[in-house]
Amino acid sequence: MSIxxxxxxxxxxxxxxxxxxxxxxxxxxxxxxxxxxxxxEAKELxxxxxxxxxxxxxxxxxxxxxxxxxxxGRRQIMGFAYPGDLIGxxxxxxxxxxxxxxxxxxxxxxxxxxxxxxxxxxxxxALKLYEALAGELxxxxxxxxxxxxxxxxxxxxxxxxxxxxxxxxSGLDPTRFELPMTRTDIGDFLxxxxxxxxxxxxxxxxxxxxxxxxxxxxxxxxxxRLESLVEGRSGSV
Amino acid sequence: MSIxxxxxxxxxxxxxxxxxxxxxxxxxxxxxxxxxxxxxEAKELxxxxxxxxxxxxxxxxxxxxxxxxxxxGRRQIMGFAYPGDLIGxxxxxxxxxxxxxxxxxxxxxxxxxxxxxxxxxxxxxALKLYEALAGELxxxxxxxxxxxxxxxxxxxxxxxxxxxxxxxxSGLDPTRFELPMTRTDIGDFLxxxxxxxxxxxxxxxxxxxxxxxxxxxxxxxxxxRLESLVEGRSGSV
DNA sequence: CGGAACATTGACCCATGTCAAGTGTCGTGG
DNA sequence: CCACGACACTTGACATGGGTCAATGTTCCG
Numbered sequence: 001m002s003i004x005x006x007x008x009x010x011x012x013x014x015x016x017x018x019x020x021x022x023x024x025x026x027x028x029x030x031x032x033x034x035x036x037x038x039x040x041e042a043k044e045l046x047x048x049x050x051x052x053x054x055x056x057x058x059x060x061x062x063x064x065x066x067x068x069x070x071x072x073g074r075r076q077i078m079g080f081a082y083p084g085d086l087i088g089x090x091x092x093x094x095x096x097x098x099x100x101x102x103x104x105x106x107x108x109x110x111x112x113x114x115x116x117x118x119x120x121x122x123x124x125x126a127l128k129l130y131e132a133l134a135g136e137l138x139x140x141x142x143x144x145x146x147x148x149x150x151x152x153x154x155x156x157x158x159x160x161x162x163x164x165x166x167x168x169x170s171g172l173d174p175t176r177f178e179l180p181m182t183r184t185d186i187g188d189f190l191x192x193x194x195x196x197x198x199x200x201x202x203x204x205x206x207x208x209x210x211x212x213x214x215x216x217x218x219x220x221x222x223x224x225r226l227e228s229l230v231e232g233r234s235g236s237v
Numbered sequence: 238m239s240i241x242x243x244x245x246x247x248x249x250x251x252x253x254x255x256x257x258x259x260x261x262x263x264x265x266x267x268x269x270x271x272x273x274x275x276x277x278e279a280k281e282l283x284x285x286x287x288x289x290x291x292x293x294x295x296x297x298x299x300x301x302x303x304x305x306x307x308x309x310g311r312r313q314i315m316g317f318a319y320p321g322d323l324i325g326x327x328x329x330x331x332x333x334x335x336x337x338x339x340x341x342x343x344x345x346x347x348x349x350x351x352x353x354x355x356x357x358x359x360x361x362x363a364l365k366l367y368e369a370l371a372g373e374l375x376x377x378x379x380x381x382x383x384x385x386x387x388x389x390x391x392x393x394x395x396x397x398x399x400x401x402x403x404x405x406x407s408g409l410d411p412t413r414f415e416l417p418m419t420r421t422d423i424g425d426f427l428x429x430x431x432x433x434x435x436x437x438x439x440x441x442x443x444x445x446x447x448x449x450x451x452x453x454x455x456x457x458x459x460x461x462r463l464e465s466l467v468e469g470r471s472g473s474v
Numbered sequence: 475c476g477g478a479a480c481a482t483t484g485a486c487c488c489a490t491g492t493c494a495a496g497t498g499t500c501g502t503g504g
Numbered sequence: 505c506c507a508c509g510a511c512a513c514t515t516g517a518c519a520t521g522g523g524t525c526a527a528t529g530t531t532c533c534g
Contacts, residue, residue: 068382070469076385078378090371091364096378120360126367127328127357133370134327140377141315141333145305148313148384148428152490183513191385196490198514215498215513232307389522420481433522435482452481452530 028125031118032058035108046087046099046107053095055109057087062105063180066097067188077189079139080181082166088112089133102181147191150230155190156200158230160210164220175220183215265362268355269295272345283324283336283344290332292346294324299342300417303334304425314426316376317418319403325349326370339418384428387467392427393437395467397447401457412457420452 037060040046046057046064064081078097081087087099087107119126146155168174179186183194190197204210209226211219220226228234274297277283283294283301301318315334318324324336324344356363383392405411416423420431427434441447446463448456457463465471 068378070382070386072469074386074469076382078381090374091368092371096375120364123357123360123363126360126363130363130367130370131328133367133374134329137327137370137374137377138333140374140381141305144315144377144381144384145307145313147381148425149307149311182511193491194513195492195515199490202514232309232311419479430523431481432483432524436522439482 027118027122028128031110031115032108035110037106038109039104039106040101042101042103042105044101046101046105047095048098049095051095053088053090053092053112055088055112056115057099057107057109059083059085059087060106060108062107063102064105064107065100065102065181065185065189067100068097075188076191077185079136079143080185080189086132089129089136102185143189150232152190152192152196152200153203154230154232155192156186156197156204157209157226159186159190160204160218160220161223161226161230163218164223175223177218179216179218264355264359265365268347268352269345272347274343275346276341276343277338279338279340279342281338283338283342284332285335286332288332290325290327290329290349292325292349293352294336294344294346296320296322296324297343297345299344300339301336301342301344302339302418302422302426303336305334312425313428314422316373316380317422317426323369326366326373339422380426387469389427389429389433389437390440391467391469392429393423393434393441394446394463396423396427397441397455397457398460398463398467400455401460412460414455416453416455 035058038057040062047053049068059081061083064087065077066079066081066087067075067077069075080102081099088095090096115129119129146158150158163177163179164174167177181189183197186192187194187197192200201210201212205212207225209220209222211221213219225234272295275294284290286305296318298320301322301324302314303316303318303324304312304314306312317339318336325332327333352366356366383395387395400414400416401411404414418426420434423429424431424434429437438447438449442449444462446457446459448458450456462471
């Protein structure tokens with residue numbers, strides 16, 4: 001984890017939520033293991049903006065989109081939470097975002113109140129939560145750099161690379177993965193329309209950087225060129 | 238503070254850094270009061286991306302811009318730190334951003350190492366740091382919503398409203414303030430060019446929403462309409 | 475007073491948004 | 505197993521917000 005790293009647009013580039021490594025999380029990991037499991041269906045809301053922030057969740061399987069909305073319906077997805085990621089860090093009474101499953105999902109649920117008490121008496125736990133929060137901040141800032149400065153091509157390339165790195169870290173093939181979210185979700189995450197996302201995938205295909213055997217199945221062909229695109233080196237391609 | 242609030246684009250909307258209210262900060266406040274003061278000139282770097290994260294700073298006077306850069310020179314300002322704001326929260330060895338003064342600035346400097354030790358033994362201090370970090374996260378996400386979804390007019394309106402609210406909280410006139418940063422800084426913060434920022438100020442003037450007696454002196458004429466603009470209600474104006 | 479940095483304005487262009495057809499893809503029921 | 509319907513995705517034609525380039529004003533400081 002890290003709020004302070006990057007340079008080289010590290011791992012957490014996009015996939016926002018912060019996960020806690022499998023170190024000596026004794027207390028916390030155990031606490032989570034005992035926490036009740038909740039299942040929600042695709043498209044179901046875990047919580048909405050304004051709801052009481054009663055629990056800290058950890059995704060076990062599935063995927064969740066976290067987003068804010070404007071009054072006229074525009075939506076900004078702040079991040080996707082995948083297995084291992086925590087949702088609901090923070091200290092406020094109410095959630096500031098909506099959390100919606102993008103596929104059937106199971107989560108562990110820890111009551112926020114008890115966690116707060118535990119953290120007050122356990123510096124190691126407190127540090128863990130602090131690190132997780134710092135990880136989210138770093139992710140938000142990476143995305144900010146993306147939506148503020150990068151072109152559509154760069155945004156989509158960066159998004160795919162982030163998924164690739166996540167796969168890599170899990171010991172899976174970094175060149176091949178499924179997209180659990182729709183083009184609309186990707187657009188709302190990157191600040192693009194669905195049409196632009198689609199056209200950009202096509203352009204990346206034509207550039208020989210990837211293949212799309214199915215529209216949700218990605219095969220990266222040239223990770224190095226994708227990386228230089230994202231970092232802003234590369235003659236505008 | 239709050240990672241979880243908003244709805245109504247609360248206070249921290251833009252001016253990112255998190256400040257610690259003047260509550261019973263006994264320990265922390267005292268610690269800061271004793272911390273050595275450092276002065277830096279306008280345009281001087283406080284630290285750069287990759288530098289060792291040796292200190293936590295608190296701005297006493299002046300203003301600092303925090304930003305990341307892409308290889309080709311594009312710059313995204315992540316936030317501005319004003320008096321009372323903390324800089325350098327996080328747990329990493331190295332800074333992930335650059336911090337540059339935009340006017341002559343004085344800061345208190347707390348060694349990160351000692352702070353880390355103190356936080357481990359003082360839950361109240363740890364909580365305070367956690368809250369400050371959560372505040373930064375909320376600010377980053379607000380800005381993300383802005384750069385991802387809002388038009389130039391909405392971005393500039395939101396930026397000015399955030400400054401207005403900051404003034405208001407300080408007991409100053411919310412309708413009247415100085416901009417410490419240049420148009421370039423505003424552009425790099427909002428994901429716009431300097432020309433667009435300038436044209437947008439002109440448009441807001443023509444709409445009767447503000448006046449600009451000098452280019453750095455803002456006078457808000459209709460805060461309510463500015464607010465509905467930012468929230469995405471208002472017939473596209 | 476003069477010059478440098480910053481800001482505004484105009485003309486033009488292009489990346490991305492919008493609107494409108496198509497074309498998969500997948501789950502369901504016949 | 506196939507056919508249908510519902511979505512999701514792609515593609516095209518066109519519109520436009522904001523970027524780019526260039527000239528002109530302003531502000532501020534020495």
